[in-house]
Amino acid sequence: xxxxxxxxxxxxxxxxxxxxxxxxxxxxxxxxxxxxxxxxxxxxxxxxxxxxxxxxxxxxxxxxxxxxxxxxxxxxxxxxxxxxxxxxxxxxxxxxxxxxxxxxxxxxxxxxxxxxxxxxxxxxxxxxxxxxxxxxxxxxxxxxxxxxxxxxxxxxxxxxxxxxxxxxxxxxxxxxxxxxxxxxxxxxxxxxxxxxxxxxxxxxxxxxxxxxxxxxxxxxxxxxxxxxxxxxxxxxxxxxxxxxxxxxxxxxxxxxxxxxxxxxxxxxxxxxxxxxxxxxxxxxxxxxxxxxxxxxxxxxxxxxxxxxxxxxxxxxxxxxxxxxxxxxxxxxxxxxxxxxxxxxxxxxxxxxxxxxxxxxxxxxxxxxxxxxxxxxxxxxxxxxxxxxxxx
Numbered sequence: 001x002x003x004x005x006x007x008x009x010x011x012x013x014x015x016x017x018x019x020x021x022x023x024x025x026x027x028x029x030x031x032x033x034x035x036x037x038x039x040x041x042x043x044x045x046x047x048x049x050x051x052x053x054x055x056x057x058x059x060x061x062x063x064x065x066x067x068x069x070x071x072x073x074x075x076x077x078x079x080x081x082x083x084x085x086x087x088x089x090x091x092x093x094x095x096x097x098x099x100x101x102x103x104x105x106x107x108x109x110x111x112x113x114x115x116x117x118x119x120x121x122x123x124x125x126x127x128x129x130x131x132x133x134x135x136x137x138x139x140x141x142x143x144x145x146x147x148x149x150x151x152x153x154x155x156x157x158x159x160x161x162x163x164x165x166x167x168x169x170x171x172x173x174x175x176x177x178x179x180x181x182x183x184x185x186x187x188x189x190x191x192x193x194x195x196x197x198x199x200x201x202x203x204x205x206x207x208x209x210x211x212x213x214x215x216x217x218x219x220x221x222x223x224x225x226x227x228x229x230x231x232x233x234x235x236x237x238x239x240x241x242x243x244x245x246x247x248x249x250x251x252x253x254x255x256x257x258x259x260x261x262x263x264x265x266x267x268x269x270x271x272x273x274x275x276x277x278x279x280x281x282x283x284x285x286x287x288x289x290x291x292x293x294x295x296x297x298x299x300x301x302x303x304x305x306x307x308x309x310x311x312x313x314x315x316x317x318x319x320x321x322x323x324x325x326x327x328x329x330x331x332x333x334x335x336x337x338x339x340x341x342x343x344x345x346x347x348x349x350x351x352x353x354x355x356x357x358x359x360x361x362x363x364x365x366x367x368x369x370x371x372x373x374x375x376x377x378x379x380x381x382x383x384x385x386x387x388x389x390x391x
Contacts, residue, residue, distance in 0.1 A: 013094065016086045017043060023083045024075075035079040042071045042087065065095050065107060073114050077122045085140035088115055092144060093151040097158065104155075108148050112141055217317045219244045221283065272305040276330070279316060288326055290316065295333040304389075307365045308332065308341055311373075314358050315343040315385045323347025323383050339371075339389040349379040 021043075024035050049064040069091060076084035088111045096104035119137045123129035223244050273296060280290040300308070312330055319325040325347030332341050353375060355363075362385070366373035371389040378384070 009094075009097070013046075013090050016090050017046075020083050020086050023081060024079055027079065027081060035075055038071055038075045038078060042068055042075065045071065062099060062103060065091060065099065069107065069111060069114070073118045076115065077118050077125075080122050080126055082136050082140050084119075085115065085144060089144055089147040093147055093154075096148065096151040096155050104151075108144075112144060115141060115144070217320055219248060221288070221320065272300065272309060275309055276312060279313060283316075283320070288320060288328070290328045290330065293329070293331040293333070298332070298334060298339075304339075304369055307369050308387075311341065311362050311365055311385070311387060312343060314362055318358055319343075319345035319347055319383065323349060325382070337391065339387075341387040341389075342384060344382060344384040346382050349377050349381060349383050351379055353377045 021036075021039055024033075024039055028036060045064055045068040049061055049068070069088075072084065072087045072091060075087065092104075092108050092111055095107045098104075099107070116137055120129060120134065123133050223240070273294060276292060276294065280292065283290060316328055319328050323345055325345035327346045329344050330342070332339075334340070353359075355375075359375060363373055366387055369389065371387050374386045374388075376384040376386065
């Protein structure tokens with residue numbers, strides 16, 4: 001409870017104690033008698049219990065109430081006046097507020113029954129047991145019940161207040177956690193935006209690299225052939241130059257198609273097997289043979305067709321540019337429930353495999369479709385790209 005409520009309750013309690021002390025002193029003729037000693041012991045127990053509550057020693061609080069109740073009964077028996085009921089009202093009210101349910105209710109029942117019995121015994125001991133005195137006892141018992149009702153409502157209000165305070169604390173903690181989660185979400189969102197931007201830049205670079213590398217390689221091969229033919233057969237040389245010019249136009253169209261593909265997320269209108277055969281036609285008559293072994297009844301999704309096409313395109317480009325291959329064999333078939341793509345050339349291979357942008361791009365494309373890709377370098381005999389897609 002808050003300090004203001006505690007102050008008011010303590011003020012009422014100790015005012016009641018002082019009233020009882022005054023009556024007891026007045027009844028004894030201002031002489032220190034046994035009832036006054038008992039009353040002082042009751043006050044001492046109350047002060048000790050206040051110390052226990054302050055020190056959070058709750059296991060000692062409950063025994064102190066029952067010990068104090070026993071002293072109050074002794075005071076009522078020795079004093080013989082109705083003022084002892086004030087002490088019972090105080091202890092009933094305080095026990096309901098301080099003790100958990102149902103200890104306070106049990107102490108009320110013991111107080112009521114004990115008050116009636118001890119009062120009757122005291123009257124009998126003084127030889128003044130009569131209906132008038134017992135009626136006063138019963139009236140005081142009604143006041144005790146009234147005090148219980150008020151204390152019970154006060155306890156309920158305190159419990160509701162404590163629950164409300166706990167709910168507010170929980171709400172405040174939840175709000176703090178929500179704010180923290182919101183800030184973390186903002187940070188994660190920014191990180192994801194940066195990652196998405198980096199992935200998009202990488203994807204754009206990969207698409208442009210694959211498209212332009214193939215086109216420029218074809219143009220270079222055509223120009224090399226034209227240059228060799230220029231001195232002996234200018235008509236064939238002119239034809240090679242025209243092929244180079246046509247290939248340049250085709251490359252420009254492919255760049256446009258690549259940009260369009262990046263916008264829509266997949267290649268549109270791509271006839272996969274026809275596009276592969278178009279790659280072979282690009283190098284026809286240039287001393288480079290591309291042989292396909294394609295299982296044409298395969299049903300491939302558009303993302304798979306697009307990724308396979310780019311990997312085959314990049315492999316052909318690498319074989320011609322770096323390995324000086326004249327024969328490239330491309331197999332695409334289903335084997336043991338797995339899709340197998342293999343591009344093998346008869347070039348020179350390389351002394352040591354150095355993964356450039358093209359090979360990294362193929363790895364990224366394979367990873368994007370959940371496939372495993374292997375690069376087999378046989379220096380002096382050729383180079384093989386093998387991709388396996390399980391299932």
